[in-house]
Amino acid sequence: MKAVLSSADITRALTRISHEIIEKNRGTAELVLLGIPTRGTHLAERIASEIGRIDAGEIPVGTLDITLHRDDLRSRPPRPLTPTRIPAGGIDGKRVVLVDDVLYSGRTIRAALDALGELGRPALVQLAVLIDRGHRELPIRADYVGKNLPTAHEEVVRVAIKEIDGEDSVSIANAHE
Amino acid sequence: MSDNATAMKKHLLSINDLTREDALLILDTADELARVSDAPIKKLPTLRGRTVVNLFYEDSTRTRISFEAAAKRLSADVINFSAKGSSVSKGESLKDTALTLQSMGADAVILRHGASGAAHRLAQWTNGVVINAGDGTHEHPTQALLDAFTIRKHLKRSSGNATGVGEDLSGLRISIVGDILHSRVARSNVLLLHLLGAKITLVAPPTLLPVGVEEWPVEICYDFNEAIEDCDAVMMLRLQLERMKSAFFPSAREYSRLFGLDRERLLHARKKPLILHPGPINRGLEISAESADAVESVILEQVANGVSVRMAVLYLLLGGAHE
Amino acid sequence: MSEQNSGKFLLTSIRDLDGRERDIRIAGGVITEISSGGELDGIQHEDEKVIECRGLQLLPGLVDLHTHLREPGREDAETIRSGSAAAAMGGFTAVHAMANTDPVADTAGVVEQVVRLGRDAGYCDVFAVGAVTQGLNGRELAELGAMAHSMANVRVFSDDGHCVFDSLVMRRALEYVKQFDGVIAQHAQDPRLTENAQMNEGKVSAKLGLAGWPAVAEEAIIARDVLLAEHVGARLHICHVSTAGSVEIIRWAKARGINVTAEVTPHHLLLTDDLVASYDPVFKVNPPLRTDVDVRALREALVDGTIDIVATDHAPHPKESKECEWSEAANGMIGLELALAVVQESIVKNKMASWRLVAQRMSISPARIGRIDDHGLELGVGIIANLTVVDERIERKVSEIKSVSKSSNNPYRDLILPGKVMHTFLHGNLVVHQGELVRPL
Ligand SMILES: [Zn+2]
Numbered sequence: 001m002k003a004v005l006s007s008a009d010i011t012r013a014l015t016r017i018s019h020e021i022i023e024k025n026r027g028t029a030e031l032v033l034l035g036i037p038t039r040g041t042h043l044a045e046r047i048a049s050e051i052g053r054i055d056a057g058e059i060p061v062g063t064l065d066i067t068l069h070r071d072d073l074r075s076r077p078p079r080p081l082t083p084t085r086i087p088a089g090g091i092d093g094k095r096v097v098l099v100d101d102v103l104y105s106g107r108t109i110r111a112a113l114d115a116l117g118e119l120g121r122p123a124l125v126q127l128a129v130l131i132d133r134g135h136r137e138l139p140i141r142a143d144y145v146g147k148n149l150p151t152a153h154e155e156v157v158r159v160a161i162k163e164i165d166g167e168d169s170v171s172i173a174n175a176h177e
Numbered sequence: 178m179s180d181n182a183t184a185m186k187k188h189l190l191s192i193n194d195l196t197r198e199d200a201l202l203i204l205d206t207a208d209e210l211a212r213v214s215d216a217p218i219k220k221l222p223t224l225r226g227r228t229v230v231n232l233f234y235e236d237s238t239r240t241r242i243s244f245e246a247a248a249k250r251l252s253a254d255v256i257n258f259s260a261k262g263s264s265v266s267k268g269e270s271l272k273d274t275a276l277t278l279q280s281m282g283a284d285a286v287i288l289r290h291g292a293s294g295a296a297h298r299l300a301q302w303t304n305g306v307v308i309n310a311g312d313g314t315h316e317h318p319t320q321a322l323l324d325a326f327t328i329r330k331h332l333k334r335s336s337g338n339a340t341g342v343g344e345d346l347s348g349l350r351i352s353i354v355g356d357i358l359h360s361r362v363a364r365s366n367v368l369l370l371h372l373l374g375a376k377i378t379l380v381a382p383p384t385l386l387p388v389g390v391e392e393w394p395v396e397i398c399y400d401f402n403e404a405i406e407d408c409d410a411v412m413m414l415r416l417q418l419e420r421m422k423s424a425f426f427p428s429a430r431e432y433s434r435l436f437g438l439d440r441e442r443l444l445h446a447r448k449k450p451l452i453l454h455p456g457p458i459n460r461g462l463e464i465s466a467e468s469a470d471a472v473e474s475v476i477l478e479q480v481a482n483g484v485s486v487r488m489a490v491l492y493l494l495l496g497g498a499h500e
Numbered sequence: 501m502s503e504q505n506s507g508k509f510l511l512t513s514i515r516d517l518d519g520r521e522r523d524i525r526i527a528g529g530v531i532t533e534i535s536s537g538g539e540l541d542g543i544q545h546e547d548e549k550v551i552e553c554r555g556l557q558l559l560p561g562l563v564d565l566h567t568h569l570r571e572p573g574r575e576d577a578e579t580i581r582s583g584s585a586a587a588a589m590g591g592f593t594a595v596h597a598m599a600n601t602d603p604v605a606d607t608a609g610v611v612e613q614v615v616r617l618g619r620d621a622g623y624c625d626v627f628a629v630g631a632v633t634q635g636l637n638g639r640e641l642a643e644l645g646a647m648a649h650s651m652a653n654v655r656v657f658s659d660d661g662h663c664v665f666d667s668l669v670m671r672r673a674l675e676y677v678k679q680f681d682g683v684i685a686q687h688a689q690d691p692r693l694t695e696n697a698q699m700n701e702g703k704v705s706a707k708l709g710l711a712g713w714p715a716v717a718e719e720a721i722i723a724r725d726v727l728l729a730e731h732v733g734a735r736l737h738i739c740h741v742s743t744a745g746s747v748e749i750i751r752w753a754k755a756r757g758i759n760v761t762a763e764v765t766p767h768h769l770l771l772t773d774d775l776v777a778s779y780d781p782v783f784k785v786n787p788p789l790r791t792d793v794d795v796r797a798l799r800e801a802l803v804d805g806t807i808d809i810v811a812t813d814h815a816p817h818p819k820e821s822k823e824c825e826w827s828e829a830a831n832g833m834i835g836l837e838l839a840l841a842v843v844q845e846s847i848v849k850n851k852m853a854s855w856r857l858v859a860q861r862m863s864i865s866p867a868r869i870g871r872i873d874d875h876g877l878e879l880g881v882g883i884i885a886n887l888t889v890v891d892e893r894i895e896r897k898v899s900e901i902k903s904v905s906k907s908s909n910n911p912y913r914d915l916i917l918p919g920k921v922m923h924t925f926l927h928g929n930l931v932v933h934q935g936e937l938v939r940p941l
Binding site for chain 2: 703704706712714778779780820828
């Protein structure tokens with residue numbers, strides 16, 4: 001297993017993404033952050049609080065479960081759903097930033113866009129990821145990337161975050177490790 | 178996203194097929210799906226390409242429509258196969274029908290049948306998932322799940338938890354009143370409510386309790402006034418009047434005086450209990466006309482809850498691969 | 501009764517009921533010589549077939565007082581030919597064919613036909629049970645005397661499948677058959693208490709939501725009938741006793757000197773109502789499978805003689821009568837081929853009973869109750885050679901045993917059972933040899 005990002009690297013990356021989100025959206029008006037469970041949810045909360053700190057305001061943040069929209073449901077036993085929590089103002093006309101830990105095939109984001117489509121009609125949707133490991137299978141790209149990480153297919157990217165795993169780190173392992 | 182795969186059994190034939198964790202997973206999933214049902218677009222792609230057959234040997238429009246709505250909201254293809262007027266009524270056996278449905282590619286069969294154990298038999302003959310939608314006087318597991326869902330929503334919500342999600346039913350006292358002997362709803366509810374930690378009291382004349390009920394995890398009470406005193410929820414069962422002919426009770430009047438629910442009886446209740454009824458109500462028999470109105474609201478809510486619970490069951494049994 | 505009685509056999513070193521090794525010579529349909537084991541070895545007569553029987557157990561040919569052979573009427577389920585072949589495979593040399601055929605065996609004509617078809621098949625002596633009432637209607641007596649005096653020589657009368665519920669009809673039947681030493685074999689079931697009954701009433705039926713068949717529905721009829729038998733001084737036989745309570749009543753009746761005998765089926769000695777949880781109607785039978793407590797009481801009663809005999813209640817049914825919902829399915833299980841194995845499993849293997857007791861309960865006593873002379877005889881020179889040879893050491897997976905019954909409603913199919921019938925002699929002829937029919941069906 002090879003360490004790729006340290007705790008400090010992750011904090012730096014999230015801070016940079018926070019700045020980029022403000023910059024690209026020319027402020028924080030109409031901004032809504034939606035994390036994709038489970039690690040994306042916590043990353044979204046961290047980015048929201050960082051944006052809030054920079055901009056001195058409260059950014060609506062929620063979580064978007066995509067399980068029912070996955071296209072690989074039949075490959076594994078059924079998974080429990082995780083809650084979808086949409087901030088009180090909804091998403092209609094908002095600038096929605098989806099947040100996930102790793103961008104890989106793009107299928108998760110496709111499912112997230114489908115799930116989002118059922119909840120309302122945002123003005124625009126952007127994507128922030130901590131890691132982009134390549135190997136896209138759909139025409140999807142991230143607007144904000146913590147780190148581009150070239151990987152081989154058989155490698156596994158492990159993202160650990162304090163809220164779940166007790167520490168912040170990103171590492172690469174071979175599948176059999 | 179969470180990768181905790183569930184380990185539920187393949188079929189839902191009886192509440193005995195569920196662990197406490199399975200039951201809570203179904204209720205929590207239903208809770209999440211209820212939000213989807215509130216959304217303007219009421220359709221999810223989850224079961225696209227899957228075929229669900231409603232195989233109903235007894236008329237039960239309510240249950241059939243509920244399963245149909247649940248399956249369709251998950252984008253499954255639904256085939257309604259009513260026994261009346263089909264080859265089934267011309268003497269085709271349940272086994273032949275099962276094999277026919279299998280060759281048609283049914284991924285799941287939802288079976289309503291007058292014979293206890295019919296769903297168990299069907300599961301022995303087909304590769305697909307079998308969901309018991311009521312078999313004779315045995316069980317009706319999805320009805321019990323929706324009853325538990327409704328009870329939890331009303332009695333286990335708190336300021337931070339509007340629907341009681343994640344909670345079981347421990348600490349609640351629930352009375353089930355009426356014809357326990359012939360009730361599949363009662364059998365499933367006894368198993369499920371006990372599994373979820375509730376204290377159950379059965380209230381019925383001794384003729385309408387099965388021999389062997391001593392083995393059930395319940396208390397028996399012949400006095401409805403006493404049972405209702407300390408009760409959080411009361412579940413009234415539908416009484417079939419033809420039972421009178423087999424000497425189960427002397428008259429409708431005596432039955433409703435001793436075991437019916439009316440305003441006077443409710444005066445004995447210390448807390449205001451939640452009243453459930455699987456519907457349709459025999460007004461003036463098991464529930465007095467004036468109390469029935471109060472119950473109707475919960476019955477309507479039960480219809481919506483029924484769809485959510487059945488969506489959850491369909492998703493958890495059909496949404497993934499079963500090895 | 502069967503063909504030419506021409507076989508000559510020498511069984512060497514076979515174990516008799518007292519556990520002694522014997523050499524036994526059979527010729528002309530009877531036992532002609534008995535000596536200590538090994539003495540006749542090597543002294544072979546001309547045309548004599550020697551069968552080495554070291555380690556094998558000799559029993560008098562088994563007698564079944566309660567068999568459903570289904571012919572006439574349901575030849576798709578069983579014929580007299582296939583059923584009597586199954587009987588021979590199970591070690592039986594005599595069976596009593598129950599009357600609930602179509603047409604019902606309630607006239608001399610039908611009972612004579614049954615016996616004749618049995619003789620033509622030649623696997624086993626088939627005796628006819630006559631119906632008590634016309635068409636089993638429970639109201640008017642059938643021509644009991646005509647059946648008794650017919651070539652079929654009927655002595656056992658039963659409406660089995662139905663209870664003779666009317667107390668007056670039961671009393672008259674008990675009285676009437678006294679004139680020819682007949683016996684009424686009662687299927688004890690109060691019909692009102694068992695309307696739509698599906699299984700034993702108790703904790704399992706409560707859970708499964710199947711209508712209960714309460715023990716009291718059997719016990720109440722037995723109590724009434726032993727009192728009726730006492731009152732009119734008649735002979736009463738109770739079919740398929742299934743409850744501990746019934747055992748108590750019969751024990752009481754016997755102590756009182758009432759002339760009552762009783763049977764238990766193999767399945768009630770081994771199986772319990774827990775099996776119904778599968779809803780597989782292969783376990784549906786009437787009277788139903790009961791509880792552990794009942795099984796224990798029945799075994800003890802069989803050993804202490806309160807229950808006189810084992811009777812199979814062999815009840816073949818075609819596939820479609822069992823491949824359906826429980827409540828739609830027919831009652832009954834097949835039992836001829838495995839009856840002895842189930843008895844060995846239930847009371848011999850656990851040392852409750854000896855082979856002598858098994859011979860008493862499955863051959864000698866049933867022959868006496870049915871008033872048949874050629875079967876159930878103590879071993880001796882000159883007796884008719886109706887014999888069964890069993891290897892008690894073999895254990896078999898039931899699912900791998902091939903059956904000659906036309907039906908496959910076998911409740912033991914998931915079990916391993918001990919013992920195998922190796923040879924069956926009917927009137928000195930070998931009908932089963934090395935576990936195979938000598939003349940295949
Ligand atoms: Zn019978």
